[in-house]
Amino acid sequence: MMRVLVLAAILAVPAAMTRAADILPVFDAHLHYSHDAWAPVPPERAVQILRQAGLKRAMISSSDDEGTQKLHALAPDIVIPVLRPYRKRGDVSTWVRDETVLAYLAERLAKYRYAAIGEFHVYGADADLPVVRGMVQMAKQRKLFLHLHGDADAVERVLKQDPEARILWAHSGFDRPENVRAMLERHKNLWCDLAFRTDHAIGGKVDPAWRALFMAYPDRFMLGTDTFVPERWHYVVEHASWSRAWLEDMPREVAERIAYRNGESLFGDALTRE
Amino acid sequence: MRVAVALLAILLAPIPAVAELLDFSGAEWARIVRHGPWPLPFRADPSNRVSGDADAIALGRTLFFDTRLARDGRLSCATCHDPALGWSEQRARSEGRTTLTRNTPSLLDVRLRRWFGWDGAHDNLWATSLRPILDPREFASDPTAIADLLRGDGKLSACYDRAFGRDIAGVDAETLAIDAAKALAAFQETIDSARTPFDDFRDALDRGDRIAAARLPLAAQRGVRLFVGKGNCAFCHLGPAFTNGEFHSIGIPFFTAEGADGGRHAGIKTLQSSKLTLLGPWNDDPDLAPGTATRHVDPQHRNFGEFRVPGLRDVARTAPYMHDGSLASLRDVVKHYSDLDPDRLHNDGEAILVPLKLSESEIDDLVAFLESLSPTVRTSDASSGPRCN
Numbered sequence: 226m227m228r229v230l231v232l233a234a235i236l237a238v239p240a241a242m243t244r245a246a247d248i249l250p251v252f253d254a255h256l257h258y259s260h261d262a263w264a265p266v267p268p269e270r271a272v273q274i275l276r277q278a279g280l281k282r283a284m285i286s287s288s289d290d291e292g293t294q295k296l297h298a299l300a301p302d303i304v305i306p307v308l309r310p311y312r313k314r315g316d317v318s319t320w321v322r323d324e325t326v327l328a329y330l331a332e333r334l335a336k337y338r339y340a341a342i343g344e345f346h347v348y349g350a351d352a353d354l355p356v357v358r359g360m361v362q363m364a365k366q367r368k369l370f371l372h373l374h375g376d377a378d379a380v381e382r383v384l385k386q387d388p389e390a391r392i393l394w395a396h397s398g399f400d401r402p403e404n405v406r407a408m409l410e411r412h413k414n415l416w417c418d419l420a421f422r423t424d425h426a427i428g429g430k431v432d433p434a435w436r437a438l439f440m441a442y443p444d445r446f447m448l449g450t451d452t453f454v455p456e457r458w459h460y461v462v463e464h465a466s467w468s469r470a471w472l473e474d475m476p477r478e479v480a481e482r483i484a485y486r487n488g489e490s491l492f493g494d495a496l497t498r499e
Numbered sequence: 500m501r502v503a504v505a506l507l508a509i510l511l512a513p514i515p516a517v518a519e520l521l522d523f524s525g526a527e528w529a530r531i532v533r534h535g536p537w538p539l540p541f542r543a544d545p546s547n548r549v550s551g552d553a554d555a556i557a558l559g560r561t562l563f564f565d566t567r568l569a570r571d572g573r574l575s576c577a578t579c580h581d582p583a584l585g586w587s588e589q590r591a592r593s594e595g596r597t598t599l600t601r602n603t604p605s606l607l608d609v610r611l612r613r614w615f616g617w618d619g620a621h622d623n624l625w626a627t628s629l630r631p632i633l634d635p636r637e638f639a640s641d642p643t644a645i646a647d648l649l650r651g652d653g654k655l656s657a658c659y660d661r662a663f664g665r666d667i668a669g670v671d672a673e674t675l676a677i678d679a680a681k682a683l684a685a686f687q688e689t690i691d692s693a694r695t696p697f698d699d700f701r702d703a704l705d706r707g708d709r710i711a712a713a714r715l716p717l718a719a720q721r722g723v724r725l726f727v728g729k730g731n732c733a734f735c736h737l738g739p740a741f742t743n744g745e746f747h748s749i750g751i752p753f754f755t756a757e758g759a760d761g762g763r764h765a766g767i768k769t770l771q772s773s774k775l776t777l778l779g780p781w782n783d784d785p786d787l788a789p790g791t792a793t794r795h796v797d798p799q800h801r802n803f804g805e806f807r808v809p810g811l812r813d814v815a816r817t818a819p820y821m822h823d824g825s826l827a828s829l830r831d832v833v834k835h836y837s838d839l840d841p842d843r844l845h846n847d848g849e850a851i852l853v854p855l856k857l858s859e860s861e862i863d864d865l866v867a868f869l870e871s872l873s874p875t876v877r878t879s880d881a882s883s884g885p886r887c888n
Contacts, residue, residue, distance in 0.1 A: 265754050314842040421845060423799040451800075453845050456752065459759035460803045 249472060249480065250281035251465045252488030255344065255372075255395060255420035255449025258285055258292035259314050262455035272300040274458055278465040281485045284449075284492060286344050286372065288314045290333050305492050307372055308339045310360060321351045327359045334367060340495035343372020344395050352382035361386045370491070372418075376400075377408055384412060393447070396420050402434040409442050416491065419483075420449030426471030436475070443479040447488045518713035521720045528704055530727035535701040537739050537812075538691055539611065545787035546623050546777055547681045550688060553885075554662035559686025561655065561886040562679060567648050569638040571596070576631070576683070579603040582882040585816035586690055591824030595637035600755045602824030605817040608810055610688040613744045613792065617806045617822045618766025622793045623782075624687060626775035629680035642676035649675055658887035677781050689881040692812035693874040697723070700871070715871060722868025725861060730836070732865075734851055741811035741872070746802065749852060750843035751821050751835075753804045762822070763805035767798040801845070815873045833857065833865045 258271060266274075275283050275296075283303050287293040288311035297304040310326045311317065320326050330342065342364050347357055352375065364371050365387045373380060374395035383390055397405045397417040402425075408415055419425060425435035439446060450457065450464040472480035523531070541551065549555030562568060563576045579593050580586045586606035593599040601617050609615070615627035631637040632645065649655050650667055659667045662685075663678055670678070696715055700723075703711035715723075726732045735743050746763035753760045761768075770793060775781055777790025806822040820826040826835060837857040844852055857865070 317842070421800050423797075423801075428797050451845075454804070454843055456754055456759040456804055460761075460764075460800070463761075463764075463803075464800070 248279055249469045250485045251279060251448055251468060252282045252284075252485035252492075253278075253280050253450055253461070253465070254284045254393065254418045254447040254488050254492075255451045256283050256285045256461070257287055257309075257344070257452050258296055258458075259288040259455070260292065261314070262452070262458060263292060263295070265455050266458045268295040268299050271296055271458055272303070274461050275300065275303050278462040280461075280465065282488060282493065284340065284372075284488070286341075288312060288316060290337075294337060305340045305495060306337060307341045307343055308333050308337075308369075309343065310345050310356075317346050320345065321347055321354045321356050324356055326356050327363070330360060330363055334363065338496045339369060340492045341370035341372050341393065343370070343393065344374050345372070347373065347375045347379045347383075349376060349378045350382070352379040353386075357383070358386055361390060365390065370495075377404060380408065380412070380415065384414075390414065392416070393418060395449075396422055396451075397446075402432075402438050406438050406441070409438075409445055416445050416447065416487070418447045418449040420451040421453075426474070429470045429474060431471055431474045439475060439479055439483065443482045444487055444490075446483045448484060518710070519717060520709050520713040521717070521724060523704070523724065527724060527727060530733060531701055531723055532705045533738060534733070534741065535698055535705070535739050537694055537698045537701075539739055541610075541688070544610070544624065544684070544688065545784040546782045547625050547684055548783040549662050549678075549681050549685050552662055552685060554658060555682045555685040556689055557686075557885045557887055558655065558658040558662050558679075559682035559684065560882070560884055561658065562683055563686055564882070564886075565648075568632055568640060568645065568679075570640050570644065574638060576628075577882075580606050582880050585813050587817040589818065591819050593637075595631070595634070596639060597636050599636060600760055601822050602819060604807075604809065605813075606687050606690045607692045607813055607817075608740050609690060611740050611744075611810070614746075614766075614807060616766065618762050618769070619746060619807055620766040620769040621773070622770060622776050622790060623788075624684035625677065625680040625781075626773065628683040628687065629676065629775065632676075632680070642672040645679050646670075646672035646675040649679060654887045677775070686881070689884070691881070693878065695812070695872050695874050697868070697871040716867060718864050718867035719871040720868075721861075721864040722866070722871075725857075725865050726868055730855055730857075730865065731851065732836075735808045736811050742808045744808065746805040746807050748801070748805045748844060749835075750840055751806075751823070751825060752843075753806075753823070759804065760822070761803050763807075764798045764800075764802035767796055767802060770796070811869065811872050813873045815870045829866045829869050830862060833862050833869075837862060 262271070280303060282305055284305045284307050285293045285296055286307035286309040288309055290308055293304070293306045297306050308330060310320050310330055312329060316323070342360060351357065361371065361383055370391045370393050371383065372393045372395055373383065375398070377398055377400060380392060380394060380398070383392065391414045394415060394417045397419060399422065405417060425432050431439070448468050450461050452458050452461065468484065472484055475483070544550040566572050566575045568575060574595065579588050580603060581588050588603045591602055593601065593603045604617060609624060613622070615621040615624060621627035621630065632640050649659055656667045659678070662682060667675070696719070700712050700715035735747060737743050753762060770776060773779070776793050777785070777788050778793055782788055782790065815829060818828060820832050826832050837855045839852060839854040841854065
């Protein structure tokens with residue numbers, strides 16, 4: 226009997242190792258840990274969730290930035306800080322006209338290192354307002370990405386202000402695949418996250434138009450959960466599993482790029498880069 | 500001079516209390532009229548072969564009030580679905596063998612739903628009726644115990660034989676459990692809400708009877724104007740039952756002790772893993788109830804934390820409100836929408852929802868309208884019909 230158990234243990238170990246190795250790592254490019262999340266999902270619990278989800282890296286921006294710093298202090302191996310121009314979540318609709326935002330950004334940028342500025346919300350002509358222009362210049366000086374949640378028009382306007390700006394387009398602009406394709410064709414320094422959208426993969430199957438887009442631009446897409454309310458921290462694990470399921474429907478190499486390689490190559494060494 | 504005095508006397512005389520009708524526009528009339536007529540005719544559920552059957556309804560009514568369905572004999576369906584409280588209860592969260600995470604939903608007009616439960620985890624009424632009986636947190640029963648109850652009680656057995664047209668002795672436990680659920684469903688299909696002052700108002704508008712329409716108090720009239728207009732409440736609370744039957748996030752927190760209540764997202768996953776759906780072997784008429792929606796529904800990120808839009812008929816009687824019973828009164832509900840926190844909603848999600856910023860009098864008016872969705876006189880309800888004897 227003992228020999229049977231030992232044999233079973235020997236056989237089980239490589240199998241378990243294989244399973245762990247097979248689980249696709251995930252680079253989650255779109256997470257928030259804002260003030261109203263800190264009590265219901267304490268920092269230790271949030272980090273536990275990130276590890277439980279099998280995240281290789283997590284780009285986190287918060288309103289205010291203290292949330293990001295709390296998580297970065299606990300898990301510097303996973304958390305990549307991104308600086309949001311919001312001090313509370315309610316700033317979403319007012320920040321573009323709030324000139325104190327620039328001083329806040331300057332203060333945080335002097336104090337901490339970041340991979341990007343964002344996620345910020347801006348649409349159309351608002352992208353040319355002085356506060357947004359000032360922020361774009363800050364990103365340019367520090368060679369930081371911009372994580373922009375907005376329409377194609379806003380993306381275009383920012384790229385006119387700084388043609389070298391590198392933009393991670395949140396939610397791929399919630400735009401249709403043909404429009405996303407047109408933007409990617411036009412702008413070599415534009416990348417897209419797929420947060421909070423499911424239209425590209427229904428029932429684990431990748432939509433044909435999106436598949437063609439992923440195949441044409443395999444190095445331009447990333448995953449993201451978007452914890453826009455604190456309860457959604459309890460969706461991070463589910464989201465990673467869901468993402469792995471639809472990525473199974475893509476060629477392995479493309480799946481790995483979207484799952485984590487693109488994020489890793491763009492942001493993996495962002496904090497140590499000179 | 501005498502004429503002038505007489506005219507002055509007329510002008511200064513107290514104005515008699517005359518019922519008044521607001522100057523509803525044609526568009527408002529049309530939107531209001533869409534909330535009727537009421538009641539809607541009964542249509543048997545094709546997935547349940549005993550739907551509408553008098554013997555099955557009697558069996559279901561008997562079982563609904565029978566605490567022997569629960570393993571410890573302490574609970575019946577009516578414990579939480581109290582007929583006197585609009586077939587719901589006053590507790591914020593249901594108490595089974597433990598405290599649950601959600602408020603007991605009302606069963607009023609349940610036959611009109613497409614999805615059942617706050618999360619729509621079921622696509623038919625019989626499956627959703629079986630769930631609490633088997634749930635270890637609630638009745639904690641099993642098919643064998645249900646079958647033993649039906650077989651061991653002569654009145655229930657006879658009722659079953661009549662309703663299902665066969666001898667209970669030859670029926671296996673699993674089938675009996677599902678049949679019991681179908682009888683419970685047949686009974687619940689009779690739980691209709693009664694006509695209300697709003698229905699009289701709506702019907703009067705529909706036939707152009709301004710005098711009859713004016714009998715609805717002015718506060719309620721102003722409330723219905725807000726409901727179909729500025730409030731845009733009718734966008735989701737539409738039709739005669741005041742619901743689109745679907746699922747939305749309205750900014751109510753959904754944390755639980757263990758994490759978060761996934762709501763519709765979790766419900767769809769439960770639905771997809773269940774054999775007790777319209778796509779399964781227990782559907783009595785797949786041709787008429789093909790389960791097309793069930794076949795195609797798929798969980799989306801937005802579904803996480805969404806809950807079913809409840810109907811509003813007799814809503815004044817079903818406090819507290821929301822999936823977790825977190826709002827105690829109708830006034831609290833209206834104030835929730837008035838002061839809605841847009842940060843709780845995704846920018847590209849529920850774009851229909853914006854803070855209504857209502858005045859105190861507007862809040863009063865909306866509450867008055869919601870209260871007009873309850874009958875002024877209560878007659879006997881579904882609980883008083885025949886039982887197995």
